[in-house]
Amino acid sequence: MRTIVKRGAVAALSLAVMASAAFAENVKIAFIDPLSGPFASTGTNGLHQYEFAAEALVNANGGVLGGQKFEIVGFDNKISPKESLIQLQVAIDQGIRYVAQGNSSGVANALTEAIDKHNRRNPDSRVLFLNYSAVDPALTNEKCNFWHFRFDANADIKMDALTDVMAADSSIKKVYIIGQDYSFGKAVAAAAVNFLGAKRPDVEIVGNELHPIGKVKDFTPYARKIVASGADAVITGNWGSDMLNLGKSVIDNGFKGPIYTYYAAADGITAAFGETGKGSLRLVSEGPLNPIASERAADYVKAFKAKYPDGNVSQARITNVIEMLARAINDAGSATDVVAVGKALEGMEHDSLWGGKIMMRPQDHQAIQDVHIFAHTNEGVQFDYDNSGYGMVVESSVAMASADAPTTCKMQRP
Amino acid sequence: MDLILVNLIDGLVTGLLLFMLSAGLTLIFSMMGVLNFAHASFYMLGAYFAYQISIYLGFWMGLLIAPPLVGIVGAAVERYGLRRVHQYGHVPELIFTFGLALLIEELVKFIWGNDQIPYQIPEILEGAAFSISSYDIPAYKVFMIFLSLGIFAGLLFVMTRTRVGMIIQAALSYPRTVEALGHNVPLVFMGVFGVGTALAGVAGVIAGPVLSTFPGMAFVLGSIVFVTIVIGGLGSLGGALVAALIIGWMTTFAKAYNIRMEDILTGVGFTKPEPTWDSAWADLWTLTSPQIADILPYLLMILILVFRPYGLFGKRDV
Numbered sequence: 001m002r003t004i005v006k007r008g009a010v011a012a013l014s015l016a017v018m019a020s021a022a023f024a025e026n027v028k029i030a031f032i033d034p035l036s037g038p039f040a041s042t043g044t045n046g047l048h049q050y051e052f053a054a055e056a057l058v059n060a061n062g063g064v065l066g067g068q069k070f071e072i073v074g075f076d077n078k079i080s081p082k083e084s085l086i087q088l089q090v091a092i093d094q095g096i097r098y099v100a101q102g103n104s105s106g107v108a109n110a111l112t113e114a115i116d117k118h119n120r121r122n123p124d125s126r127v128l129f130l131n132y133s134a135v136d137p138a139l140t141n142e143k144c145n146f147w148h149f150r151f152d153a154n155a156d157i158k159m160d161a162l163t164d165v166m167a168a169d170s171s172i173k174k175v176y177i178i179g180q181d182y183s184f185g186k187a188v189a190a191a192a193v194n195f196l197g198a199k200r201p202d203v204e205i206v207g208n209e210l211h212p213i214g215k216v217k218d219f220t221p222y223a224r225k226i227v228a229s230g231a232d233a234v235i236t237g238n239w240g241s242d243m244l245n246l247g248k249s250v251i252d253n254g255f256k257g258p259i260y261t262y263y264a265a266a267d268g269i270t271a272a273f274g275e276t277g278k279g280s281l282r283l284v285s286e287g288p289l290n291p292i293a294s295e296r297a298a299d300y301v302k303a304f305k306a307k308y309p310d311g312n313v314s315q316a317r318i319t320n321v322i323e324m325l326a327r328a329i330n331d332a333g334s335a336t337d338v339v340a341v342g343k344a345l346e347g348m349e350h351d352s353l354w355g356g357k358i359m360m361r362p363q364d365h366q367a368i369q370d371v372h373i374f375a376h377t378n379e380g381v382q383f384d385y386d387n388s389g390y391g392m393v394v395e396s397s398v399a400m401a402s403a404d405a406p407t408t409c410k411m412q413r414p
Numbered sequence: 415m416d417l418i419l420v421n422l423i424d425g426l427v428t429g430l431l432l433f434m435l436s437a438g439l440t441l442i443f444s445m446m447g448v449l450n451f452a453h454a455s456f457y458m459l460g461a462y463f464a465y466q467i468s469i470y471l472g473f474w475m476g477l478l479i480a481p482p483l484v485g486i487v488g489a490a491v492e493r494y495g496l497r498r499v500h501q502y503g504h505v506p507e508l509i510f511t512f513g514l515a516l517l518i519e520e521l522v523k524f525i526w527g528n529d530q531i532p533y534q535i536p537e538i539l540e541g542a543a544f545s546i547s548s549y550d551i552p553a554y555k556v557f558m559i560f561l562s563l564g565i566f567a568g569l570l571f572v573m574t575r576t577r578v579g580m581i582i583q584a585a586l587s588y589p590r591t592v593e594a595l596g597h598n599v600p601l602v603f604m605g606v607f608g609v610g611t612a613l614a615g616v617a618g619v620i621a622g623p624v625l626s627t628f629p630g631m632a633f634v635l636g637s638i639v640f641v642t643i644v645i646g647g648l649g650s651l652g653g654a655l656v657a658a659l660i661i662g663w664m665t666t667f668a669k670a671y672n673i674r675m676e677d678i679l680t681g682v683g684f685t686k687p688e689p690t691w692d693s694a695w696a697d698l699w700t701l702t703s704p705q706i707a708d709i710l711p712y713l714l715m716i717l718i719l720v721f722r723p724y725g726l727f728g729k730r731d732v
Contacts, residue, residue, distance in 0.1 A: 005596060020685065037630060037633070039529045040523070040629065040630075041527070041528035041529040041530065041628070042476075043530050045528075045529075062474075079549075144476040170704055209702070209704060210670065210705065211669075211704060211705075212708055214634075214706065215634070215708050216708070217428075217625060217634055217635060217638075218424075218624075218625060219705075220424045220426055220666070221421065221424060221427075221665075221666045221667075221669035221707075222704070224417065224420055224421065224424065224549060224670055225669075225670055225672075227548060227549060227550075228417055228548075228549070241530065241626055241628055242632065244530055244626050246626065248624070248626070249624075252550075252624075253550055253552065253553050254542065254545070254549060254550030257477050266627070267529055267530070268529030268530030268531060268532070269530060271530075271531075271532040272531075272532045272534075272626060274532060274534070310527060310529070360609065383629065386529070386532070388532065
């Protein structure tokens with residue numbers, strides 16, 4: 001009698017577990033980025049792009065594994081590495097297996113280390129780190145691990161493309177490098193010195209400095225130094241309000257040359273620069289909107305703008321993250337076995353929505369893709385940013401940039 | 415030499431802007447004993463109000479209308495919020511203003527969104543006013559200098575030469591006596607709070623286009639304003655001006671010249687440890703002045719608190 005009751009209980013319990021497993025069919029992706037504070041606009045817009053990409057590219061087509069939907073869960077990390085680790089723990093405790101983060105390489109460095117540790121200690125609840133924007137080269141070099149995948153071109157790849165363009169411009173004789181004082185700003189500066197030295201040894205680097213991130217109220221003194229140095233061009237990796245304030249200040253105080261940037265677009269920056277930035281601002285990035293690659297891409301942008309009239313498709317790579325993850329999950333046949341999903345992502349070749357191919361390099365999990373140099377302008381703009389009439393138009397392109405660049409990554413696979 | 419002159423002008427602009435913010439704060443503190451944590455939020459409101467008005471009526475109407483509007487909001491906060499909390503003492507007042515700062519930030523995000531908004535300087539003030547050798551001085555900066563100096567002169571005149579100013583000064587030191595003489599002291603308080611926040615509003619209106627208008631702008635300036643009034647002496651208008659100018663010039667010069675700690679230390683007679691990166695003092699040896707420019711005011715504040723706790727011109731202890 002007792003055994004029957006026991007068996008019955010076991011059967012009921014296992015039924016309940018199976019039922020709950022069937023109901024919990026959403027594949028959750030934790031989006032850990034700043035949703036409050038000075039960098040909230042960048043984070044919130046990123047969240048919207050993720051939600052839209054998941055909806056339009058996966059869920060509308062029937063989801064993955066025959067019906068499981070993607071669900072993006074936002075976690076506010078206030079752009080602090082410490083807070084990010086707390087949010088990571090919360091996400092893991094909720095059973096989430098995929099973490100997307102992009103703003104600040106400082107945060108990404110902390111996350112990748114924590115995830116590596118967590119996955120070694122807890123083989124039952126491993127997570128994958130989908131890095132869509134943090135471009136510190138270290139993440140796919142000395143700090144690489146199997147769980148980290150970078151979908152953006154890293155700072156070195158972008159600088160390689162940027163310096164190709166600068167090297168061809170013989171009017172550039174003196175260059176000033178300025179950036180935010182943290183791992184990414186330092187990486188940009190190091191890459192600029194490196195590549196410029198190799199490609200144009202005659203170019204003099206007249207300034208190379210870092211300023212506190214997110215704390216400078218007025219960039220005028222920096223702008224004065226740049227003008228005083230006699231620089232022909234400025235290189236900066238600044239983003240958010242640091243980018244806007246630096247750029248405006250430099251232009252207002254009489255600098256006439258080009259300003260080569262990584263992130264001087266969207267999130268209000270394009271609108272705030274407006275006419276001032278025309279002719280000065282250049283940007284290195286992937287995923288061009290002008291000219292747009294295909295009808296499908298144009299429809300995607302239009303649909304996004306219809307849903308978020310104030311938003312921007314500013315991080316085109318997010319669609320690659322979502323599409324490639326969906327493919328990898330289908331290939332692996334499981335959304336919970338992240339080792340299999342990771343192995344499916346390794347070496348994956350993918351046709352990007354924005355044209356061109358993307359290859360997830362297996363040695364270091366760095367996506368290799370086309371990189372473009374854009375100009376801030378209001379001419380030839382089909383899809384503007386910030387509804388301002390101004391947008392980024394492709395000036396030159398490098399196909400599959402740095403595909404054979406060396407890496408120091410020695411990846412240990414599970 | 416030219417660069418020094420240019421930096422003096424840049425520092426003056428920064429200092430005067432800081433003064434306009436801290437003038438209101440120090441006035442409010444000296445009168446009501448309230449440290450208004452939400453003060454920088456009124457600065458932000460000024461910028462956003464002016465932006466909204468400038469869309470329809472242009473920049474100049476924004477400059478004219480937005481500050482009084484901020485002042486009215488400030489007066490209403492005093493009348494219906496602070497005055498009720500006042501009876502419970504200073505700590506609830508502090509908490510009230512702290513909460514207000516958070517509330518205003520969320521409200522601004524709710525109405526205008528998280529992004530930077532394209533609040534631009536008027537066309538007539540675009541471009542350079544004049545150049546000192548190759549350095550352009552933007553016309554807008556010259557305008558900022560004259561406007562802030564005008565406001566300081568006006569404030570000084572009202573406080574020292576008019577009847578209203580006399581009553582305010584009297585209410586500062588002997589509120590009960592002033593009340594006994596038949597003056598409406600709560601009304602004076604409300605007026606001072608309104609004018610103080612309106613001053614912050616003016617600062618926001620003119621700083622918004624150059625320092626960019628976004629929901630984090632109050633947070634960025636919030637703490638430095640307190641540093642200013644502590645250095646200047648709580649409650650002293652002249653002190654606020656001097657402290658704001660000191661901070662403006664100090665940070666501008668520290669950023670404009672790459673003074674390296676290495677040069678200072680070797681100059682004093684220390685020898686550089688080799689290799690530097692392996693030394694326990696590596697961080698100290700590789701410091702440059704732009705990196706520490708923004709903490710210099712805080713260092714100065716600590717020194718002031720140690721050696722002259724009532725500030726440069728203050729009369730009472732912090």
